[in-house]
Amino acid sequence: MSDNTPKFKREPAEHRREALINATLSLIAEKGVQAATVRAIAARADVSQGMIRHHFSSKEELITAAYEHHMDRLTDLTSASADADSGAAAAQLAAFVVASLTPPVVDAGSVSLWAGFLTKVHDDQQMRDSHERTYYNFRNRLEALIAAVLEEAGQPATPQQLRYLAIACNAVIDGLWLEGGILSGAFAPDELPEIGIRSVGAILGMDLTKAGQQT
Amino acid sequence: MSDNTPKFKREPAEHRREALINATLSLIAEKGVQAATVRAIAARADVSQGMIRHHFSSKEELITAAYEHHMDRLTDLTSASADADSGAAAAQLAAFVVASLTPPVVDAGSVSLWAGFLTKVHDDQQMRDSHERTYYNFRNRLEALIAAVLEEAGQPATPQQLRYLAIACNAVIDGLWLEGGILSGAFAPDELPEIGIRSVGAILGMDLTKAGQQT
């Protein structure tokens, strides 16, 4: 009696890597980092646990890959809505801020993921590099937008000033994003983007509330 | 042959609890949450591992107690420097901001601790309550300071406006504190407090840079 039903399917390596990464992310978002064990990840991806070591040199490497995937996604989501706005620079900045402070970027799972990874930054050099890269990536985008807005308003700033402004605006957005994700019930739906727009505007010395509406 | 050297010493329960909490905190700050095992904590506190279950009903409870201890200490450090300033309300607020963005509050270990605990917030109700309490505690202090400053400047705000301002200022401080702790090398020593003072001032619509200097 020959068994014709295949016991498994050979998938392209990239598919498998992606599936494992997604399984890892959903697991961490739902139950925290400590729940992302080799066995749990494999089960969620519907493969045997050996697959992890076959496609990644260690579990740590899978975790790092998952972190980069997650952060890249967040960055893409925010950048996309800024790029989509073809209007004035102020409107683009406003769109960027709003996107950063609205679901799906603001999300309990996202913050949970981010926090979980943050604990690894402490003792993992590779993770530290990854975090640094992501941080500067986001901040530099923000700085470029700010530069354009100031230029547009006829108030060009020195590199030093620009740096300060970018760090400050980045901090507000990060802080709002964080608490919005953790204490999701503590804020009204449009409260966070509203506060974000006002605060970033105040820091830059201009009113962005108008810029956001004409989208 | 009678052995006169005592094999251990009986300590008041409060001493032991504190010792265990301190051991936990230093361990997490140095090597991350995952290093805070029952055995490691007991070793650092120079007691047997049984002590943990004797003085706390579970390891989780010890972790929670350590979190509250840590956050209370941070809150005390910042509040103290605001209270110490008997001058104008603006000066008190400035002192509060500066203290929040200067060592020992800004510290890699502190952030590491905070991040580690944050991952527990996700699935532990008690931890979630604790986090919420700490957050509102800090924000309410900030809101009171802001109210005083606006009052002083003759620009009283509505409760609604006050709430927005407190959330925004809290967010900048949190964001700066965070990145300052993680990317400690990325900022010059006085950069963070400088940016903090300027940004909070900008959000409130006033110049706090002068207020801070006359301390």
Place this chain on the structure above:
DNA sequence: TTCGCAATCATGCAAGTGTATAATTACGAG
């Protein structure tokens, strides 16, 4: 001094961890 008891310790256990290894099996090249 003696004695009881709570504080402390030493040891063990069951469950779960990441990783290593060898046996299977799908599937394209020849």
Place this chain on the structure above:
DNA sequence: CTCGTAATTATACACTTGCATGATTGCGAA
């Protein structure tokens, strides 16, 4: 169709984890 090989699985191993248990022992009360 056959067959080599890389993908996949199944299983086992060494180790760590939090917690439980029962034996010690310091120390105040009597």
